[in-house]
Amino acid sequence: MSEIAQLTRRNVCHNVGRRTKGSYQLGFLDPVGSFLPMYPGRSDTDSRRRLLDHVRAGIYTHFRFFPTRTVREAFTRECRDYHLLLEMGIDNAIHPRRPRNLSYECPYCKGGASL
Ligand SMILES: [Zn+2]
Known part of the structure; x- marks a missing residue:
């Protein structure tokens, strides 16, 4: 899935498999319907559970999810x-954050002081 969907429990359960690794973006639609990503995130173990937490938090209205095969790819x-x-x-x-117990570096800032 890489389309934008409304951030609802139903859409998350429908589009995101249990215990799926991946990255996601949370955000809003602007007045002409373009997605405004405001919060990039990932889960190394269970993206569905993480996204359902965001549904409950109720801050963002839309999301986009990218499943990955590996933790490194998600990171x-x-x-x-x-x-x-x-x-x-x-x-x-x-x-x-780096994945737990793995020494991957951010390829974009080479694991600078902000890591
Ligand atoms: Zn970085």
Whole structure:
């Protein structure tokens, strides 16, 4: 899935498999219907559960999800989104965390001081 969908429990369960690794973007639609990503994120273990937490939090109205086969791919995608979107203004205050117990570096800032 890479289309934009409304961030509802039904859409998350329909589009995101249980215990799926992946990266996602949360945001809003602007008045002409374009997606405004405000929050890049990922899950290394269970994207559906993480996205359902965001449904409950009720902050964002829409989402886009990219399943990945590996934790490294999910991390790399999240880092890319973070650095690309940072200039446009996003809600994430901190750089994506490294996967637990893995020494992957962000390929975009080479694991600078912000990691
Ligand atoms: Zn980085």
